[in-house]
Amino acid sequence: MTPTFTITARDPASRARAGIVRTPHGTVQTPVFMPVGTRATVKALSPHELREHGAEILLGNTYHLYLQPGHELIARRGGLHRFMSWDGPILTDSGGFQVFSLVYGGIADEVKGRRPQHPTRLTDMVKVTENAVLFKSYLDGSRHVFTPERSIQVQHGLGADIILCFDELPPFRAGYDYTSASLERTHRWAARCLAAHQARDPSALPNPGQLLFGIVHGGVFPDLRRASAEHIGAMGFDGLCIGGSLGGDKAQMYEVVAMTVPHLPDGLARHLLGVGDVDDLLEGVARGIDMFDCVSPTRLGRHGAALVRDQARRWRVNLQNAALREDDGPLQAGCECYCCRNFSRAYIHHLYRAKELLGVRLVSLHNVAFLLALMAEVRAALAAGSFGALYEAWLGKPLTADA
Amino acid sequence: MTPTFTITARDPASRARAGIVRTPHGTVQTPVFMPVGTRATVKALSPHELREHGAEILLGNTYHLYLQPGHELIARRGGLHRFMSWDGPILTDSGGFQVFSLVYGGIADEVKGRRPQHPTRLTDMVKVTENAVLFKSYLDGSRHVFTPERSIQVQHGLGADIILCFDELPPFRAGYDYTSASLERTHRWAARCLAAHQARDPSALPNPGQLLFGIVHGGVFPDLRRASAEHIGAMGFDGLCIGGSLGGDKAQMYEVVAMTVPHLPDGLARHLLGVGDVDDLLEGVARGIDMFDCVSPTRLGRHGAALVRDQARRWRVNLQNAALREDDGPLQAGCECYCCRNFSRAYIHHLYRAKELLGVRLVSLHNVAFLLALMAEVRAALAAGSFGALYEAWLGKPLTADA
Numbered sequence: 001m002t003p004t005f006t007i008t009a010r011d012p013a014s015r016a017r018a019g020i021v022r023t024p025h026g027t028v029q030t031p032v033f034m035p036v037g038t039r040a041t042v043k044a045l046s047p048h049e050l051r052e053h054g055a056e057i058l059l060g061n062t063y064h065l066y067l068q069p070g071h072e073l074i075a076r077r078g079g080l081h082r083f084m085s086w087d088g089p090i091l092t093d094s095g096g097f098q099v100f101s102l103v104y105g106g107i108a109d110e111v112k113g114r115r116p117q118h119p120t121r122l123t124d125m126v127k128v129t130e131n132a133v134l135f136k137s138y139l140d141g142s143r144h145v146f147t148p149e150r151s152i153q154v155q156h157g158l159g160a161d162i163i164l165c166f167d168e169l170p171p172f173r174a175g176y177d178y179t180s181a182s183l184e185r186t187h188r189w190a191a192r193c194l195a196a197h198q199a200r201d202p203s204a205l206p207n208p209g210q211l212l213f214g215i216v217h218g219g220v221f222p223d224l225r226r227a228s229a230e231h232i233g234a235m236g237f238d239g240l241c242i243g244g245s246l247g248g249d250k251a252q253m254y255e256v257v258a259m260t261v262p263h264l265p266d267g268l269a270r271h272l273l274g275v276g277d278v279d280d281l282l283e284g285v286a287r288g289i290d291m292f293d294c295v296s297p298t299r300l301g302r303h304g305a306a307l308v309r310d311q312a313r314r315w316r317v318n319l320q321n322a323a324l325r326e327d328d329g330p331l332q333a334g335c336e337c338y339c340c341r342n343f344s345r346a347y348i349h350h351l352y353r354a355k356e357l358l359g360v361r362l363v364s365l366h367n368v369a370f371l372l373a374l375m376a377e378v379r380a381a382l383a384a385g386s387f388g389a390l391y392e393a394w395l396g397k398p399l400t401a402d403a
Numbered sequence: 404m405t406p407t408f409t410i411t412a413r414d415p416a417s418r419a420r421a422g423i424v425r426t427p428h429g430t431v432q433t434p435v436f437m438p439v440g441t442r443a444t445v446k447a448l449s450p451h452e453l454r455e456h457g458a459e460i461l462l463g464n465t466y467h468l469y470l471q472p473g474h475e476l477i478a479r480r481g482g483l484h485r486f487m488s489w490d491g492p493i494l495t496d497s498g499g500f501q502v503f504s505l506v507y508g509g510i511a512d513e514v515k516g517r518r519p520q521h522p523t524r525l526t527d528m529v530k531v532t533e534n535a536v537l538f539k540s541y542l543d544g545s546r547h548v549f550t551p552e553r554s555i556q557v558q559h560g561l562g563a564d565i566i567l568c569f570d571e572l573p574p575f576r577a578g579y580d581y582t583s584a585s586l587e588r589t590h591r592w593a594a595r596c597l598a599a600h601q602a603r604d605p606s607a608l609p610n611p612g613q614l615l616f617g618i619v620h621g622g623v624f625p626d627l628r629r630a631s632a633e634h635i636g637a638m639g640f641d642g643l644c645i646g647g648s649l650g651g652d653k654a655q656m657y658e659v660v661a662m663t664v665p666h667l668p669d670g671l672a673r674h675l676l677g678v679g680d681v682d683d684l685l686e687g688v689a690r691g692i693d694m695f696d697c698v699s700p701t702r703l704g705r706h707g708a709a710l711v712r713d714q715a716r717r718w719r720v721n722l723q724n725a726a727l728r729e730d731d732g733p734l735q736a737g738c739e740c741y742c743c744r745n746f747s748r749a750y751i752h753h754l755y756r757a758k759e760l761l762g763v764r765l766v767s768l769h770n771v772a773f774l775l776a777l778m779a780e781v782r783a784a785l786a787a788g789s790f791g792a793l794y795e796a797w798l799g800k801p802l803t804a805d806a
Contacts, residue, residue, distance in 0.1 A: 039754075039757045039759055040753065041757075041759045041761045043760055043761070044760040044761060045761070046741070046761065046764075046765075047745075048741075048745070068753070068756065069728070069749075069752075069753045069756070073728070073749070076729065077729075077747070077749060077750075083747075083750055083753075084750065085745040085750070325472070325476070326476060326479065326480075328480060338449070338451075342450075343488055344480070346472075346480060346486070347443070347480075347486055347487065347488070349472075350442070350443065350471070350472045350486075351442075353471060353472070354442045354444075354471055356442055356446065357446060357447040357760060357763065357764070358444045361447065361449075361760070361764065362449075
């Protein structure tokens with residue numbers, strides 16, 4: 001049988017590697033950034049322009065799609081691919097992350113110190129038992145139950161090419177004991193997800209060849225991360241994700257990745273969930289990550305920021321800035337996206353000032369294309385043996401062995 | 404010199420005709436519908452997809468562009484074409500209509516009986532003198548003055564291919580005397596616009612070969628419409644618009660067109676300003692109109708309605724309608740737009756329910772493409788001598804001589 005993941009190049013000075021992931025809807029070249037289409041749409045963008053701009057795989061959110069329009073409706077339409085008119089690979093998460101993160105705030109909030117005031121307290125929105133997670137819909141407050149089996153069943157209905165195990169996201173700054181107990185439960189849930197996936201009736205599903213990825217937890221604790229990496233890594237999954245708490249800032253996130261990756265099997269693709277800043281992508285690749293996803297490029301577009309090659313400004317330009325008013329240049333010189341090939345900063349500035357939808361659309365496209373182009377550069381550098389130089393050119397510091 | 408307008412076909416049973424309008428940025432085949440890009444963008448749509456879907460000419464609004472980002476800024480960018488990345492023909496209105504309609508409500512409101520409560524009272528937002536219109540900005544309340552010369556100067560800066568004379572829009576249900584006096588003033592303003600246009604310094608302008616269209620007024624009064632048609636029609640404009648009050652309902656609007664067109668020179672293109680419902684387009688063509696513009700297709704898209712071939716439902720389907728929830732068909736069977744080639748009603752319904760921007764984008768595109776395709780059908784029928792059959796197929800009644 002053809003392996004799911006083949007490594008095609010390695011950086012001698014770091015853990016970075018390039019590879020190919022094979023899915024029922026085609027191959028994905030890694031390291032890869034996947035745009036997020038939470039509700040079966042990457043916000044404001046069409047699937048065909050995503051493809052034209054180099055997107056190879058999209059991510060959909062099971063939690064949102066389960067609630068609206070429902071996985072059964074999507075299954076009756078032939079699955080998510082046909083429903084949203086994207087014939088390339090799709091990954092769905094398990095729903096677990098969203099069930100919890102809508103209460104706690106997401107990974108991005110955590111890393112950026114934007115957690116809610118009482119983040120360790122579970123509200124009445126969500127309850128966890130050994131068997132299941134009970135939660136209320138963010139749409140209408142209706143009550144729902146997700147078990148590991150139910151999450152897999154929902155993902156079977158959605159029909160993504162890569163589906164994820166159902167996991168608990170421990171409360172932020174959960175101590176060692178809670179994280180350890182949660183990890184054990186997530187391991188038991190992983191076994192239940194695997195069993196449910198193996199017991200599926202392929203003839204009844206829109207995408208019978210779905211791959212199942214496991215999720216490694218353990219918070220910020222090296223021994224728990226190692227234990228989880230070794231445990232989940234040995235279970236027979238088609239690939240692996242690094243999930244759970246990634247710490248309180250970017251430095252800690254990189255540490256968590258660095259303490260986890262060496263204990264993962266080399267031959268499985270590794271996905272760092274929910275991360276997509278420019279520095280995070282490069283630091284993640286240097287530490288051996290193959291796959292990334294993040295809502296940031298489209299969210300930044302809606303909030304009026306464009307990605308640019310300017311580390312001093314955190315790779316962002318504020319489109320409301322009056323300095324852009326008569327700037328005839330593109331958002332980013334040399335960028336080959338539709339926005340930069342056709343429109344000036346002055347025009348984009350005007351669109352944002354006038355609150356015109358085309359502004360959000362063009363900048364969302366640029367931002368996604370920017371990260372896709374960055375990852376194409378990363379893959380080319382890995383193939384050419386020049387990843388260290390690329391890393392230094394973007395981050396202004398040499399690639400060191402501890403990366 | 405090549406004439407601006409050439410008639411290529413005539414319907415023997417009505418006043419309908421097909422033709423070609425020549426502009427500095429290429430030709431336009433008539434009868435034509437032009438999508439409206441009020442603020443240098445057809446809302447939510449890219450100029451390149453408009454071109455791909457058959458748009459030949461766009462309309463921009465001088466009032467809005469003058470206030471934001473300003474005609475001088477656009478002129479410094481090389482004009483509206485380069486600013487918005489549309490290299491085909493553009494028409495700008497004079498600003499007059501918007502100055503008044505933002506007080507009175509627009510033609511569409513009038514025809515649909517949605518006029519404000521005290522529509523004959525000018526508010527402090529706008530004042531008219533023999534020389535000028537004084538108005539306050541809808542953006543910030545700042546005070547501005549438009550004279551006929553100023554409107555032409557602003558339109559020179561924007562650089563559209565077709566520009567319009569500055570006119571007064573009389574208050575709704577203005578009596579004969581007010582309408583008559585207003586008409587006389589609009590005629591004097593037309594002469595001033597023509598003089599200002601002829602006195603321009605082409606070397607200083609982004610688009611030196613701009614065409615100037617006159618605007619026929621006269622409200623609902625046959626003798627005033629005739630007098631205005633003959634007066635404006637003889638002044639030497641490159642084309643003509645039918646403006647001013649078109650009455651209180653569609654039937655009256657068709658009467659106004661029918662009482663005006665016979666008195667216009669045959670050899671000039673005729674634009675019915677601000678009209679774009681399916682029946683209005685067909686009835687307008689039958690009465691000898693060559694050009695139409697309307698915000699309706701993109702406005703309907705934002706408000707959740709798609710255009711379909713269903714006269715009984717006023718050619719609209721409500722995208723929030725639960726009947727669409729599992730409808731795997733396209734918005735309109737046989738429609739060749741990007742939306743209908745790739746997405747189902749079920750998916751579009753989901754996007755609207757989830758308030759996803761892609762929904763507005765796809766349906767706006769469909770609605771514009773729908774009207775562009777209708778006009779392509781009209782042109783083909785005129786060329787083939789089958790306009791009467793097309794009219795009857797769409798409107799369910801024979802084309803009669805009084806149309």
